[in-house]
Amino acid sequence: MRTSRVLISTFMVALPASSVAANDFDLYGGASPDLVAPKQGPGIIVELGLGVGVEPAYEGASDYTVVFSPIVEVEKLTIPGLINVNKTRGGLSISPAMDFVSERISGDHDWLAGLNDVDATYAPGVRIGYEMELTDGLSGELYAKLQYAFGGAEDFLGAVGANLSWRLTPQLTLTGGPALSFAGDDYMNTYFGVTADESNATGGRLAAYQAEGGPKSASLSVSAKYEIITDTFVTLSASYRQLLGSAADSPIVEEESQFTVGLGLSRRFSLGY
Template sequence: MGASCLEMADRFHGSRPSFIASLLALLAIPSEAAFAADATTRSPGDDLVIELGGGAKFEPSYEGASDYDVSPFPTIKLEYLNVPGLFTIGGGGDDLGFSIGPSFNVTGERDSSDHDELTGLNDVDATYELGLKASYEWEHAEVYGAARYAFGGAEGFVGDVGANAIFRPTSYLEFKIGPVATFAGEDYMDTYFGVTPGESLSTGGRLSAFDAEAGIKSAGVEAKARYEFREDWFLNAEASWTSMVADAKDSPIVEAGDDQQFTVGLGVSRRFSLDLFD
């Protein structure tokens, strides 16, 4: 990673709470254009409500890393899908109560040659995760859980559970903050946190052999802010702190890096509503 990214990471580590608070506070600044728009709700004839967009995230170079990279990320959120006579998913985005929808994640490849502390370990290809997320939302709180199947660099089930307090100062601005925990199956854990005897030998004994078991891999706090600056256009910010736990924390890979992980992301998205079945 270049010197500029390392300098960013150093500054970020030196002022984590104020940096995160300042980023989220930016979304609380209203604009005349935003407050001239009407709040968006799903029309009765809409069969599909989907949100698409993207942004950039400042995050650890790999799980357990002490250095950070800036990388792009997509936003794909299915808020509502109705297939007449078959099924309905979601509540259209503005409805409270139970909702269920797709969940996905991508973990980029881990190239050991890019990190001195990983020299001697096998590379890990990118891992793709697909599954479902279920949540129940009240006016000022929500609980959620997601389960996904991972394939590619690692295989097995992964997921997360959490809860949020929800604050809506205006109809255009929403804050969420709460605890979150992630879990993973044995193959995933062993791929990213395990060290085989052969790999240990390749590191010259610098990283001892380690067999990572399934279980909770991290726990922490996540905050999100969402600002509708124009009808159906959103500015999205997120920040999180998580601490590796159990076998993930005990892994020689994490011990050589950092068990405290931080992320900050900022992006833009647009909601699309379509009548698919006239």
């Protein structure tokens, strides 16, 4: 899953009084029109592309599958009088967060045979981060996410994490860091619980199990993004995730340690700037 990250900010520009001559003002005390900066109309800078990756067939699976996902990342967005978004300025950022879990069909996985299918789950929410420059070319970010899942599972999800971003060259940037995720009772039971009826349907192979909300996983991710030609990027990413708590103890889980790798190609588009 990819999420776009945007930074909401406001701007104030001061012009030193010593640089303004008396004839630069009109009769009403305002600045001369040639000194007034032109108003910015609506505009957007967005990165669009497609990624392909390999990830577990479901959380806790021992087998892996190939997945495709869109890349949508808003770098700058101006709607006069409403919003001025600029990802590149650092500081506080507030952005939407969206995760999607495709439907889980138990008949497609030998280990899950006998369990109920789970519909696709959608989890919109908000991501709040604070980014600071540590040294020239190196920055750090702390962030938190809060989302509400609906569809296959309905409950709150959350995550906290940190990222380091190191610009090695004007074209190449490395990013990575740890994260800790959480989920409520309903979400955990939907994906990691086993009812008595489901246990009977498996012939007792999977014992009845009541999962509880709390920490779900700890992860570490890294990515390398390279601008191969102007405004065109290739991104290589990888992550390691360790299931925790009720998720790790679930009889559904074959492997507590999970890995993902991905490759993406994207292009930056600008309109109005």
